[in-house]
Amino acid sequence: MPLASSLRGAKDAVLRVALLAACGAGLAGCDALDSINPFGPEKYKPEIIQRRPADKIYSEGLAKLEDHDYDEAVKRFENLDKEYAYSDWSRKAVLMTAYSNYEGQKYEDAITAAKRYLQRHPGSKDAAYAQYILAMSHYKQIPDVTRDQERSERALAALQELVQKYPTSEYAADAKAKIQITRDQLAGKEMAIGRYYLERRNFPAAINRFRDVVSRYQTTRHAEEALERLAEAYMALGIVGEAQTAAAVLGHNFPDSPWYKDAYALLQSGGVEPREEKSSWISKAFRGIVGIEQTAEAQ
Known part of the structure; x- marks a missing residue:
């Protein structure tokens, strides 16, 4: 018999002995073999996990809110959203996630959740509230006038969108008031930069800043000073006609303003x-405006 055939025969005999030894007279050895055999008789038995009731998860989230445990409230509402996706419970959960983050002063997370709600449910009855949370989350992050005002710009845009899309909502009146405050903040930043340039006799740069206030923020408390500063800068450059117009518009709209008295004395x-x-662009900017307070009330 060839050597190769003898070796194969010996190998087969060894395997048969090993299998018999493993199984033996009992079943334990054979069970062990079955456990590593992907084609064995054992079948996978899936474990059925019962979902917790949605109303129970929602109530737990509300309880955490009541205890001011905002992080845990967020977890409950996020779990509810995941477990009951595309349901009305999911809609409520996303809104409450935004609110919980807002109350916990995690404004960026609140903005993300509010945007998610508005993307999913733009026509729902609570869309105005989601927009309000979004706007207020930006509003709460408005910095002082010495810093970059990107947050103020975002807050203004979100508040204006709320008023435009949901003019009859219960949040519109508060949004209008905060629009005025935000615009005043933005105007204040422009005034601070304008004064800086004016003190350093960089009159063209100063005029650009005061012009922005007069053109965009006429209903803020900074409009009076901006007009007087324009009169100063234009007089310094020898552009007398524009200085006269700035003072005249200032006197027409704010006749009792101390800034008008200063402008008049300067001229x-x-x-x-x-x-x-x-x-003049100054005259066109204020054309049709009878008084700053009347204009603000009309907005």
């Missing part, structure tokens, strides 16, 4: 008086 020291040039 008199230069041998001229306030006189409005209708073709």
